[in-house]
Amino acid sequence: MADETNVEGVVAAVEATGGEQREGQGRGRGNRGGGNRGGGDRDRGGNRGGRRDDRRGRGNNDEDGGEELIEKLVHINRVSKTVKGGKRFGFAALVVVGDGKGRVGFGHGKAREVPEAITKATASAKKTMVRVPLKEGRTLHHDGKGRFGAGKVNVRSAPAGTGIIAGGPMRAVFESLGVHDVVTKSVGSSNPYNMIRATFDALTDQTSPKSVAQRRGKKVADLLGRGGATVVEAEAEAAAIVE
Numbered sequence: 697m698a699d700e701t702n703v704e705g706v707v708a709a710v711e712a713t714g715g716e717q718r719e720g721q722g723r724g725r726g727n728r729g730g731g732n733r734g735g736g737d738r739d740r741g742g743n744r745g746g747r748r749d750d751r752r753g754r755g756n757n758d759e760d761g762g763e764e765l766i767e768k769l770v771h772i773n774r775v776s777k778t779v780k781g782g783k784r785f786g787f788a789a790l791v792v793v794g795d796g797k798g799r800v801g802f803g804h805g806k807a808r809e810v811p812e813a814i815t816k817a818t819a820s821a822k823k824t825m826v827r828v829p830l831k832e833g834r835t836l837h838h839d840g841k842g843r844f845g846a847g848k849v850n851v852r853s854a855p856a857g858t859g860i861i862a863g864g865p866m867r868a869v870f871e872s873l874g875v876h877d878v879v880t881k882s883v884g885s886s887n888p889y890n891m892i893r894a895t896f897d898a899l900t901d902q903t904s905p906k907s908v909a910q911r912r913g914k915k916v917a918d919l920l921g922r923g924g925a926t927v928v929e930a931e932a933e934a935a936a937i938v939e
Contacts, residue, residue, distance in 0.1 A: 773788045773789075774788075796874035800825060828900075848882070849880060852880070859876070864886075
């Protein structure tokens with residue numbers, strides 16, 4: 697997981713490299729007599745980019761509605777696009793957003809600068825948030841498996857006090873989701889994009905006894921009593937289920 701120190705280091709290094717490249721490109725255009733036109737294009741593009749950022753910021757505040765969200769920066773990748781004059785460098789960010797109460801989403805964005813890429817990824821994550829039922833508000837209701845491409849993950853519910861046994865991108869998902877006790881294992885690809893999508897594949901398959909009972913037209917106590925529990929124990933456990 698990328699932290700703020702690494703992000704600042706990457707930004708400083710890339711700005712220094714980008715400045716040298718822009719100076720070299722400016723000298724080349726000056727020899728051809730087109731330096732002024734190039735500078736004007738950059739100024740106009742920068743102004744348009746600033747206006748887009750302002751509109752995006754206001755939209756996010758309206759969508760949040762004052763709700764506090766947990767944002768986790770999972771991965772930053774430097775990307776390049778080959779054009780006629782050379783290469784254009786940019787950044788791709790992967791962000792996980794959650795409310796810590798059973799809702800979580802992920803998104804990715806690309807931009808020429810790191811902060812703008814993170815802003816795009818965060819906005820995309822907020823639009824794709826899903827709700828996951830939690831047992832007692834701390835763990836999953838049952839075990840599950842998820843897969844995306846070459847990435848495979850196994851998630852298991854755990855008793856109180858276990859903690860989040862997960863690493864890398866999966867830990868960011870469960871921390872943002874609000875899970876306190878879970879055991880996970882990643883098998884296969886360690887690509888953060890595949891791991892995140894495989895984790896969400898496992899989470900979207902989670903169901904609660906309440907939803908199953910509603911779907912089957914039964915009471916929650918009837919489903920819990922089929923496991924050998926007495927009627928009193930099943931009713932007590934059913935009453936304790938929040939979701």
